[in-house]
Amino acid sequence: MIKAVVFDLDGTLLNREDSLKLFVEDQHDRINALKKIDKQTYIQRFIDLDDHGYVWKDKVYDQLIKEYQLSITVDELLEDYINSFQLHCIGFPGLMEMLTALKNRGLKLAIISNGYGSFQYNNIQALEIENFFDHIVISEWEGINKPDSKIFLNTLKKLGVKENEAVYVGDHPENDVIASRSVGMKALWKESNLYDVPSENDGVIYNLLDVNKIITNL
Template identity: 30%
Template sequence: MISAIFFDLYGTLIDIRTDEHDPWVYSFLSQYLSYHSVKVSPEELKEAYFNEIRRHFEQSEEEYPEVNVSEIFHEIMLKNGKTKYAKAVFRDTALLFRSLTMRHFCLFPSVTDTLTRLAEGYRMAIISDAQWIFAGPEMETLGLDRFFKHRIFSSRLGFKKPDVRLFELAMKKLGVKPEESIYICDNPQRDLVGAKRAGMKCILFRSECLEYSDLIAEGCFFDYSVLENILNAIL
């Protein structure tokens, strides 16, 4: 019997679009960093951002490596500015970067009403490839924080889906077994594979594909108003 529902965050609950390649972002951020004695041109900043991410991936021993974006900016600031910065400074820089790259941000329709009803009968948690420094405030902004006390973010762990450890950690947090768990998500390659490897059932959101690498999801939906019916049919 299913007693816990785990959700992916971005692309599943939150409809989001960002643009990390917009030159305007780095022009604004370069000017901001100059107030913290960081001397780096917009072009150099953009190149440094993607190079640092690439370097972290290459140096990681994980099969599916993840970065902590606030640490990325910390390293850029150290290389182009002072020898030491308070955590608040590079974390604020990361948050400013996020706000500058944001192009679209809202919940998918009917998410809040659906979660309100599901919370009455199930334990719920988040499993997401996400930057914790962004995800917490963004969940609070959209009112999701009240539904999810337990949140597993890849950026805190250094690895991302489909690494089965994210799913195992989430189930441990809620004290449930794989056969008691189901994952609601949107990406067959990462989400379906990870959930199935962990022994969970899986329902895909807005996906044309129910199958990946010989793994098959239990269902698919395009509108949150029908999710409960799908859950009832499966469970």
């Protein structure tokens, strides 16, 4: 019997791709030093360098400054990113309805996210979903990154559930699906145009509202 559902954040609950585009466009509009670059060129180059969030922004901004000889520092741009990204966070459709339905079933909920603690937590708050979760686990604060099994096992211990009583939902085939299944959890893959369907999964999520339906049959 499933007693808990644990979620990834970026690409699963948070539509990071669309959120990032909104932020980068707004940053270009607000910061004069960036207007040296055509807006669409800046947006696309930023997205390319960002590599779906796997390159921290100090390196992204350092490269942009060098390529376009910008009269602004990495620290200035990075501070703006840290403070302003949260203002552009968009959740995937059905987010609130899905979380409400799961809580109404009496299930325990958690997030496990790789990333910087305060930055990721600010994004969760921006989505106005933090109160749905019994535990929010972020790799910087935990000292462990996915796909390390310890981050999953530690979270289940906090929730007070066994591995076979929990489902993990995430978009990354290895860090989310394979890693959570390796510790004995069920794993649902959130469809993503960035990755192929993982060979091992317990269901595919095309819409967040599918989560409640699928776990009923697990």
